[in-house]
Amino acid sequence: MPSIHRITSAVAGTPVNAYVVEGERDVVVVDGTLTVSGGRAVRQRVIDTGKRLSAVVLTHSHPDHYGGIVEVVAGSDVPIVAAPGVDEVIRRDDSLKEGILRPMFGDEWPRERAFPTELAHDGAELTFGDIQLELRDLGPGESHHDTIWLLDGGATVFSGDQAYNHMHCYLADGHWKEWLGNIESLAADLRPDAVLHVGHGEPAGLDLLAWQRGYIERFVEAVRSADWSNEDRAKADVTAAMGTYLPSEDLRFLMELSIEPVATGLGVWSSDVRPGV
Ligand SMILES: [Zn+2]
Numbered sequence: 001m002p003s004i005h006r007i008t009s010a011v012a013g014t015p016v017n018a019y020v021v022e023g024e025r026d027v028v029v030v031d032g033t034l035t036v037s038g039g040r041a042v043r044q045r046v047i048d049t050g051k052r053l054s055a056v057v058l059t060h061s062h063p064d065h066y067g068g069i070v071e072v073v074a075g076s077d078v079p080i081v082a083a084p085g086v087d088e089v090i091r092r093d094d095s096l097k098e099g100i101l102r103p104m105f106g107d108e109w110p111r112e113r114a115f116p117t118e119l120a121h122d123g124a125e126l127t128f129g130d131i132q133l134e135l136r137d138l139g140p141g142e143s144h145h146d147t148i149w150l151l152d153g154g155a156t157v158f159s160g161d162q163a164y165n166h167m168h169c170y171l172a173d174g175h176w177k178e179w180l181g182n183i184e185s186l187a188a189d190l191r192p193d194a195v196l197h198v199g200h201g202e203p204a205g206l207d208l209l210a211w212q213r214g215y216i217e218r219f220v221e222a223v224r225s226a227d228w229s230n231e232d233r234a235k236a237d238v239t240a241a242m243g244t245y246l247p248s249e250d251l252r253f254l255m256e257l258s259i260e261p262v263a264t265g266l267g268v269w270s271s272d273v274r275p276g277v
Contacts, residue, residue, distance in 0.1 A: 001152060002131055004197060007045055009038025009068065011108045015167070015250065016064045018042045018072075019158060019197055021151065026054040026129025030149060030158045031199065032069030034101075035108040039068025046072070054128035057135075058082040058116060059160030060146040061089035062170070063097045063109075065199060070114040081126065082116035083137045085145035090115055093144070138162075140175040141182040154191045162186060163212035165201025167250040168242065169219070171258035174265045176216050183209050183216075200251060218245045219255065223262045228269045235259050 005020040011034070019030040020042065027046050032039050046053050056069055056078060069080060082090075094113055101109040120126060122137035134150040142161040149158040161170070162182060171179075187209045197203050222241035226234035238259050239252075263269035 004151075004156065005045055006197065006203070007033070007038070007042045009033035009035045009041065011035045011037060012105055013249075013253075014064065015200060017197070017199055017201075018065075018068070020045045020049070021131055021133075022049050022051065023130040025051055026131050027051045028054055028128050028131045028133065029056045029069075029072055030197075031059055031065040031160070032056065032067065032072045034064040034067040035105065036068065036071055036110050037108060039071025039110070042068065042072045043074055052129065053078050054131065055126075056080045057120075057126075057133060057149055057158075058086055059148060059158055059199065060143040061086045061093070062143045062161065063094075063101060063113075065160065066090055066115075067101075067110055067113060070110050070112055073114055077117075079118045080114055080116045081118045081120050083121065083135060083145065083147045084119045085137065085139065086147060087116040087119060089144040138182045138185075139178065140173070141179040142170065142173070142175075144173050144175070146182065148186075154194055157190060157194050157196050159186075159196040159198055161199040163196060163198055163204070163208040164215075164251070165198050165204050165208060166211070166246060166248065167200045168246060168248065168252045168255035169212075169215055169258075170251075170254035171216065171219060172254075172261040174261055176220055176262065180213060180216055183213050215242075215245060218242065219258070220262060220266070223259060224266055224268060226263075226268070228263065231269070234263070234269070 002021045002023045007018045018033045021028045124135045136148045138146040222238040226237045228234045
């Protein structure tokens with residue numbers, strides 16, 4: 001059975017995981033972190049195994065998962081595998097992400113990014129040397145396009161950001177209803193003893209899905225019930241409510257970035273209509 005190594009990049013208070021799956025002869029990397037240093041750390045972990053890197057697979061379309069891949073593959077022709085929807089969103093949004101992330105992360109956000117080179121569809125069972133992974137394509141959810149990868153017949157799940165392990169969450173892509181639907185399907189379909197190797201935080205059991213559902217519901221309710229006649233107070237109230245649900249600073253800025261988009265999506269606030277102005 002392959003062993004799993006978790007590599008965390010935590011540049012600028014932004015912890016994100018990538019994984020090295022080590023088989024007898026081969027190694028597969030899941031996600032690449034956001035940063036140059038994160039990608040290099042993954043690359044080094046691969047080198048330390050002394051085994052062949054057979055593929056990099058991607059869970060979803062967010063830059064904190066694909067940005068560092070360019071450093072992981074380091075100019076080699078190792079295939080980078082993703083679902084078509086993940087590939088599409090990355091290519092579509094990469095220049096937008098450049099504009100957001102460069103000022104935040106400077107040179108830690110790679111100057112060039114590597115994109116998927118091979119596509120895989122829902123249910124595909126892929127063999128990379130002596131490592132086999134199965135793809136589940138979930139569609140929109142936490143990001144504009146999410147997938148998960150199953151190893152060991154589903155006992156091990158690389159679940160991307162389907163559930164954060166007790167860190168604040170990003171809901172700004174606006175698909176929270178679909179995300180709740182995906183959580184419900186995963187809770188029903190995954191093996192009850194499956195271990196989720198998550199994008200942010202420690203591995204966990206399926207009970208983490210219930211925590212994630214609670215976070216999303218609490219956030220949406222806080223945004224909906226805030227008094228948007230005073231925008232600043234509304235935002236402060238949402239932030240306070242989420243601080244009560246999760247008294248942690250981890251990735252709080254992702255949650256704060258999500259308040260306006262979700263408020264707009266719910267129709268409780270609009271950037272063009274400012275009461276009293
Ligand atoms: Zn993430």
